Amino acid sequence: MFSWRAEVRPGVWAAFTNVAAGNLALHVGDNPAAVRRRREMLERAAGLGSRRFRFMNQVHGSEVALISSAGTALASGPAHADAATADAPTADAMVSTGEPLAVMVADCVPIVLVGEGGPAEPVLGVVHAGRPGLAAGVVPAAVARMRALGAADIGAWIGPSICGNCYEVPEAMRADVAAIVPAAWCTTAQGTPGLDLPAGVRSQLEAEGVAVEYSGGCTREDEGLYSYRRNSRTGRFAGLVWTGDEAAGVAK
Template sequence: MFSWRTEARPGVWVAFTDADAGNLALHVGDDPAEVRRRRRELDLAAGLGSRGFHYMNQVHGHEVATIAGSVPAAPTADAMVSAGQPLAVMVADCVPVVLVGEQAAGGAPVLGAVHAGRPGVASGVVPAAVARMRELGAAEISAWIGPSICGRCYEVPAGMRADVVAIVPATWCSTSRGTPGLDLPAGVCSQLEAAGVRVEYSGGCTLEDEKLFSYRRNSNTGRFAGLVWTGSPLGAGPRHDG
């Protein structure tokens, strides 16, 4: 169910699911009842009890939603932050980023989840999420970057590469075939480092790993999730669960 998970801080967990957890998205033509069942199984596997992960309606933008208390509907946004509410971001090649911030005055950690595809990286959704976390009191922030399509595999037209590189230079790359490419994980890393955020983990390539969903491999595919939450009874240390 989890391709990778760890206790990021005492009582604070981050994880990324794999295809064994099933599709977690409601917008890809799957049976909504089955998606909700899988989401609830994920809640229980994470030890959330009566709580549940909050999901977004992701639109490749740069809006950041602040989650507080009970949220009846998924916000239309590409990033969420909270003071301890469990958060989820769904991807199938885009870059999933989960963040944990410690408050200078103590109190609940500030959590973040970001969907960073090509438009989001170019429009600054990652720095926007970091800024919102700091508005909520986060002093020291760390990030975990989940699996996404790598620069060796993400071929784009030369003009598109030029447009994105003009905004985020670290995204420049060539693919394994020598064609124009974009290295979105490198771009996200550069944005996090510029914002003073420490990157603690970066995952592999979705296109190369058949245990993960990849839109480039199969456009009729599901979505896996990046997760961040507090209070889980799971044991400490990195896990690599299939």
């Protein structure tokens, strides 16, 4: 069910799912009831009890939604339907002061962020950083929103995504993105123009003073993960962050 899972701070857990957890997206033509069952199984595996992972409608932008303790999504974008609840925000990042969060991907970069907050709860974040979002600055926008909530000592966990060796793009596209994020410029294993999205994400995090604690492998090279570049008719796996018991990962 998990390609990687760890207690990343005392009482805070992060994980990335794999194909064993099944498709977690409602927008790819899957049976909605089956998707919701998989999400519920994931929540049980994480020990959330009555709590739920909050999903968002991702549109390759830079909107950051604040998820309140009451479960209300606060963002400027409208709510759409690709989530378990009707109040899912249209955004490419979410932050909260303890609410469980989820980000879906199938080649884009899923990022989990955790910062020291107040005495009760840490500040949590998830980011969906595809090519457009990376160039639009969704990563620094999420970090800034966390700091506005009082987050300090923010760490980042970068999940599996397509690597620079595999992500071929037109030369003009590479130039456009690299003009904004120079670290993303690369050449693929075939010698063609490429983009290294994980390297671009890492450079933006480092520029914000955020330490990268973990970085996953390549989705296209790992058949245990969903990859849109490998098969356009595919599901989505998730990056997750939640608070839980230090010993067992059981949610508070």
